Amino acid sequence: xxxxxxxxxxxxxxxxxxxxxxxxxxxxxxxxxxxxxxxxxxxxxxxxxxxxxxxxxxxxxxxxxxxxxxxxxxxxxxxxxxxxxxxxxxxxxxxxxxxxxxxxxxxxxxxxxxxxxxxxxxxxxx
Numbered sequence: 001x002x003x004x005x006x007x008x009x010x011x012x013x014x015x016x017x018x019x020x021x022x023x024x025x026x027x028x029x030x031x032x033x034x035x036x037x038x039x040x041x042x043x044x045x046x047x048x049x050x051x052x053x054x055x056x057x058x059x060x061x062x063x064x065x066x067x068x069x070x071x072x073x074x075x076x077x078x079x080x081x082x083x084x085x086x087x088x089x090x091x092x093x094x095x096x097x098x099x100x101x102x103x104x105x106x107x108x109x110x111x112x113x114x115x116x117x118x119x120x121x122x123x124x125x126x
Contacts, residue, residue, distance in 0.1 A: 028083045029068075029118045032092065035076035043074050048103065052077075055098050060084075063091050080118070 024030075036042040043049050049072055060067055064084025071078040081088060 024083060024087050024089065024117075026083055026085070028088070029120050030079075030081050030083065030088050031116050031118050032079040032081060032088075033076060034079075034096065039075050041074045042076065042103070043072055051102060052099050055095055059091055059095050062086075063094075065091050 034042070043052070052072070056067070056070075059065070063086035065086065065088075066082040066084065067079060068082065069078070069080040081091070084091075
């Protein structure tokens, strides 16, 4: 699997060649990895996890995004999402901005984001 840092995808590469456009059509399947800067914790306790899950649930409903799987690990998380009516970038911006704002007040800067578009035929969901 190939993972890209969001930061690298947003800017032209060092040789001046523009990045490739991300695929994000309604129904696209995305494996998203979000980790703490320098692999620091993004979840310190259950209140952090509950805060994140409540935000995620609300945004999924509002955007028609489907979550097939998630894993919350102290220093990162994985999401397997199918794009709904809102682009995946909008979903993630809303989710992470709100969570990071509340987290940053207590702990400091938080996220580094990796993401790839997945071929649903190659996934094994058991």
